[in-house]
Amino acid sequence: MDKEFLPNTFKKDIIINLKGEITSEDSIVVKDLIKSFQHAIPNLKIELSNKPGNFTLGLNNGKKNTVTTNMVGNHEVQSNEMEFPLNLTNSQRKQFIYFQLFKGLTFYNWQKQPFVGLSGCVFAENDFQSVTFSPYDLFILEKLYSPDFSIQLARNLSPEVQHTAWNAIRWQFMGKPNDPLVYRDYIFIKFLGEVSHEDSVCFKKLITDLEKILPERNRFQITDQDANLTFTINASGVKSRIKQMDNGKNITISELEINIPKDVKDEQRLKIIYFYLYRSLVHFSPAYGGSQKVPGCVFDEEDPEAITFHPFDKFILSKLYAPDFDKQFKEFFISKSSVSEYYKFRYSEQLKLVGTFGSYIIAILFFSILILLKIFRKHNWNFRLFLIQLLWVIIGYNLVLLFYLSVNNFSFSVALGGLPTILMNDGCIFVMAVYFFIVEKRIYFSSWSSNTKLFWILTNTLVTSYAAYLFLAIFFNISSSFDRYIYTLLFALAITIIRIFLISISAVNKAEIKQKDTELELLKEKNKQAELQSLRAKINPHFLYNALNSIASLATTDARKTEQMALALSDFFKYAINREQKQLNTLSEELNAIRTYLEIEKVRFGERLSFEIDCPKELLDIQIPQLLIQPLVENAIKHGLSQITENGLIGILIRKEDSQLKIRVYDNGPAFPDGPLAGFGIQNTQERIALLYGAKATINWQNGAEKFIEISIPV
Numbered sequence: 001m002d003k004e005f006l007p008n009t010f011k012k013d014i015i016i017n018l019k020g021e022i023t024s025e026d027s028i029v030v031k032d033l034i035k036s037f038q039h040a041i042p043n044l045k046i047e048l049s050n051k052p053g054n055f056t057l058g059l060n061n062g063k064k065n066t067v068t069t070n071m072v073g074n075h076e077v078q079s080n081e082m083e084f085p086l087n088l089t090n091s092q093r094k095q096f097i098y099f100q101l102f103k104g105l106t107f108y109n110w111q112k113q114p115f116v117g118l119s120g121c122v123f124a125e126n127d128f129q130s131v132t133f134s135p136y137d138l139f140i141l142e143k144l145y146s147p148d149f150s151i152q153l154a155r156n157l158s159p160e161v162q163h164t165a166w167n168a169i170r171w172q173f174m175g176k177p178n179d180p181l182v183y184r185d186y187i188f189i190k191f192l193g194e195v196s197h198e199d200s201v202c203f204k205k206l207i208t209d210l211e212k213i214l215p216e217r218n219r220f221q222i223t224d225q226d227a228n229l230t231f232t233i234n235a236s237g238v239k240s241r242i243k244q245m246d247n248g249k250n251i252t253i254s255e256l257e258i259n260i261p262k263d264v265k266d267e268q269r270l271k272i273i274y275f276y277l278y279r280s281l282v283h284f285s286p287a288y289g290g291s292q293k294v295p296g297c298v299f300d301e302e303d304p305e306a307i308t309f310h311p312f313d314k315f316i317l318s319k320l321y322a323p324d325f326d327k328q329f330k331e332f333f334i335s336k337s338s339v340s341e342y343y344k345f346r347y348s349e350q351l352k353l354v355g356t357f358g359s360y361i362i363a364i365l366f367f368s369i370l371i372l373l374k375i376f377r378k379h380n381w382n383f384r385l386f387l388i389q390l391l392w393v394i395i396g397y398n399l400v401l402l403f404y405l406s407v408n409n410f411s412f413s414v415a416l417g418g419l420p421t422i423l424m425n426d427g428c429i430f431v432m433a434v435y436f437f438i439v440e441k442r443i444y445f446s447s448w449s450s451n452t453k454l455f456w457i458l459t460n461t462l463v464t465s466y467a468a469y470l471f472l473a474i475f476f477n478i479s480s481s482f483d484r485y486i487y488t489l490l491f492a493l494a495i496t497i498i499r500i501f502l503i504s505i506s507a508v509n510k511a512e513i514k515q516k517d518t519e520l521e522l523l524k525e526k527n528k529q530a531e532l533q534s535l536r537a538k539i540n541p542h543f544l545y546n547a548l549n550s551i552a553s554l555a556t557t558d559a560r561k562t563e564q565m566a567l568a569l570s571d572f573f574k575y576a577i578n579r580e581q582k583q584l585n586t587l588s589e590e591l592n593a594i595r596t597y598l599e600i601e602k603v604r605f606g607e608r609l610s611f612e613i614d615c616p617k618e619l620l621d622i623q624i625p626q627l628l629i630q631p632l633v634e635n636a637i638k639h640g641l642s643q644i645t646e647n648g649l650i651g652i653l654i655r656k657e658d659s660q661l662k663i664r665v666y667d668n669g670p671a672f673p674d675g676p677l678a679g680f681g682i683q684n685t686q687e688r689i690a691l692l693y694g695a696k697a698t699i700n701w702q703n704g705a706e707k708f709i710e711i712s713i714p715v
Contacts, residue, residue, distance in 0.1 A: 007144040009106045013045040015053025029094050030057070033101050040142040055104060057097075092129065099128035102137055106144055151212050154314035164292055165315050166332040170345075172284045172299065173320060180320045181283035183228070184250040187220050190227035193235040199260065202273045203231075210277075213318040229280060232257045240272075242280055254280040268305070275304035278313055282320055340411035347410075355407035359400045366396045381441050390433050394426050401425075428468045435464060454503070461499045466492035550604045565603050572596045583692075587654065588620040594629055598650065601637055608647050609637075615654040622661060622715055625692060631685050632665040632709055640669020640707075651708075656715065664710040671703040682709070689713055 014037075018030065030048065037046050088096065102122040118124045120132030123140055143149060157165065173180045189207075191200075207220045228251075235257065243255045256276050260269060278298045286300075293300045296308030299316065307313075322328060333342040344351065370376060375392055379385040401422060405415035439460055443453050470488045547569050554562040575593045591613060598611045633650060641648030651666035682699070689697040693713055701709040 007106060007149060009144050010044060010054065012054065013047075014041075014055050014105070015047060015049050015051075016055045016057060017049055017051065017053040018057050020058045023093075025090055026093065026097060029097050030101070033098060036138060037101075037105070037141070040138045041145040043147055044145065057101070057104070095131050096128045098122065098133065099125075099131050102141065105141060148209075148212060150309060150311060151209065151314055154213070154311040154318065157311060157315055161312070162315070163332075163336070164294065165312055165319070166329070167292065168294070168297075168299070168312075169316060169319060169329070170333070172286070173282060173316070179249065180325070181246050181249075181251055182281065182320050183218055185217060187218055187229050187281075188225075188227040189220055189222050190224060190230045191222070191233065192230060193233040195231075195233050196260075198266065198269055199233060199273065202266075202270050203277070205270075206274055206277055209314075210281075210317070213314050214321045215323050217323075218321055228253050230255045231276070234258075234260060234262075240276070242276065244280070244283055246283060251281075251283060256280055271307055271309075272304045274298065274309065275301075275307055278317065281317060340409065340414065343410040344408070348408075351408050351410060355404045358407060359404045362403055363396065363400045366399060370396070381437075381444070383437065386437055390430065393433075394429055397429070398422060398426065428471070432464055432468045436460065457503070458496055458499065462492050462496045465495040547600055547604070550600075554603070561603065565600060568596050568600050572600065583625060584623040585626045586620065587615065587622045587624055590624060590626070590629055591615060591620075591652075593627070594633055594652065597630060597633065605637075605641065605648070609641060609650070610647065611650040611652070613652045615652070616656075619654060619656055619661070622656075624661070624663075624713065625688060628685065628689070628711065628713075629663060629665070631682060632663075632711070635682055635709070636665055636667035636669065640667035643670050644668070659714055660712045661715045662710060662712050664708050666706065666708045668707070671707060672701055672709075685711070 016030070016034070018027070027048075034046050034048065099122055118134065118136050120130065121134045121136045121140075122131050123137070125131055143152065146152060169180070189203075191203075211220060230253075232255070239257065240259045241257050244251060245253045258272065258276050260272055264272070275298055282299075284299055294310065294312050295301075296306065296310045296312075298307050298310070298313045301307050319325060319328060330342055330346075333345065370392055376389055377385075379389065402412075402415050405418055406412045409415060440457055443456050443460075446453065448456075466488055469491045470485070547565070551562055551565050551569070554565065572593060575589070575596075595613070598609070602609045602611075629652065633652070636650055637648075641650070649666070649668050651664075653662075653664045653666065655662045655664075686699050689699070689711065696714045698712045699709065700712070
């Protein structure tokens with residue numbers, strides 16, 4: 001064989017032509033040898049002829065005592081001419097003819113001598129007189145001429161080469177679910193483009209070889225209908241490439257575009273088709289990790305010219321497509337590693353899922369028991385109680401981590417092998433937790449505001465956890481330098497988020513306890529104050545006093561206006577008294593009451609008071625608390641209009657934004673002081689909406705070119 005793992009033999013019938021000084025004994029020897037050759041090479045016809053053939057045996061015709069071998073193509077012997085040494089006996093002449101005929105049937109590299117140890121074998125000796133007509137001669141010739149030579153070679157690789165091939169399967173051909181991606185059913189081949197007769201011959205030859213190594217379920221069928229393996233050859237603008245699709249378990253479709261030059265030699269044509277056909281049958285990655293690149297292997301080379309028809313190729317395909325692939329792969333893996341490593345490799349995703357789910361279950365059960373046993377009761381900054389709680393947390397953490405590592409590595413001993421790392425983690429957690437306790441105790445008892453305390457607690461958590469985990473990552477050389485910083489940051493953020501969650505739960509618990517302690521008193525107080533606040537909101541003494549004074553002053557000068565004002569005051573108080581005790585009225589009713597109220601105030605202020613109300617019609621049916629707007633308007637008159645000498649303007653603007661109703665009251669009086677919400681009317685309004693809507697309702701104010709106060713309530 002040459003470097004391309006194909007034997008240099010005749011590929012067509014062998015026609016032997018004898019010329020020169022041939023004796024009858026020589027002819028008998030040649031004929032007997034031809035019979036032996038025909039049994040060893042049944043697929044080729046071997047015969048003597050007086051006409052020139054493809055094997056010329058010249059005896060004593062003036063040539064030197066050497067073999068002259070010419071080649072047609074890369075793998076076909078053309079001729080063999082020889083000169084007998086002088087003074088040979090008949091027995092020696094037979095040895096000489098035997099020696100030259102055998103070696104003439106194949107091109108043999110005399111320098112390599114791969115048959116060392118087979119004494120007397122024609123292929124192991126350099127001197128014809130050492131030949132002993134060994135049975136190995138015909139056996140070797142039979143194998144070299146066998147149509148299944150490359151398949152037999154693939155099936156009989158050395159243990160070292162098989163190990164290399166299995167390693168390649170492990171690292172290059174095992175997909176994410178750790179199963180090779182191959183065809184699991186019949187392979188239907190369709191040809192498109194310009195397919196020549198020579199192309200068809202190459203395809204049929206290669207498919208015939210493949211069918212000898214692939215199982216029955218993967219028979220090839222050439223079709224012009226729908227196919228799962230399509231070859232487009234020499235189509236316009238085609239560049240050689242492979243496109244594969246799979247469903248995660250097996251290849252579903254492969255589409256190949258191949259460019260075969262028209263003037264290419266047969267050997268190059270075979271290489272191109274071989275390259276793309278073999279690569280289309282599997283999904284693989286370039287050699288990496290524990291895989292060793294094999295020169296000439298179709299799965300390791302990127303150029304068809306570089307392939308050598310390596311037996312490695314057929315061995316890998318035969319294993320990947322073997323019905324008992326799992327069994328064979330398991331035997332190989334365990335023989336080179338261990339059972340636990342095999343299951344860890346083959347079922348890593350499943351083990352990780354079981355480990356993660358089981359870890360959560362153990363953590364929930366463990367800490368639920370501790371909570372039931374009241375281990376995590378409030379420590380009230382008692383260091384001893386805090387240490388007890390911390391030790392239980394570390395014990396739970398170790399249990400969960402050992403379980404996860406045991407399942408993920410399919411070995412408890414491997415998990416115990418990580419004990420130094422676990423203990424280092426424990427020490428880091430302990431130091432970090434004690435540091436948190438000391439620092440946060442100082443923060444807790446400081447005079448800072450609640451928000452400032454919370455800020456420093458979370459900042460301390462983030463910085464400390466980041467520094468601690470980064471120390472572990474560097475100490476144990478976890479990940480690359482860049483990744484460790486990213487992972488450390490994610491870890492620190494996770495710890496901080498957990499602390500935010502715990503602080504939130506603590507705050508909620510405190511609020512619930514406080515609420516339970518004061519609930520009865522608050523209810524009683526609210527019942528008492530509700531009616532008082534309602535009365536105060538309904539009847540403002542200042543407004544009533546001013547309104548009655550205005551009526552008295554008008555009584556002697558304008559009886560009609562006095563009557564209108566008295567009736568208006570009556571209408572307003574009819575609305576304000578709210579005999580039906582309704583909590584809500586429509587916005588239309590509320591605005592009508594406000595207009596009445598402003599008309600009464602207009603009698604008092606005369607032309608100095610003007611007002612505007614801007615409310616879209618579609619909002620008039622919205623329900624709002626009764627007398628919600630009046631205190632704002634009254635506040636605008638009392639603290640705005642009454643404080644200026646020029647004309648005053650009261651504006652009411654109502655809009656709906658998303659799910660909030662915005663009620664804004666403008667005035668052109670003096671700016672609000674620092675605490676505009678301290679007045680009784682505004683404070684009363686704020687408390688009412690807080691009771692009705694909670695945090696969903698707000699009161700805001702603004703000074704400046706547009707001075708206003710605004711209520712926002714959900715609708």
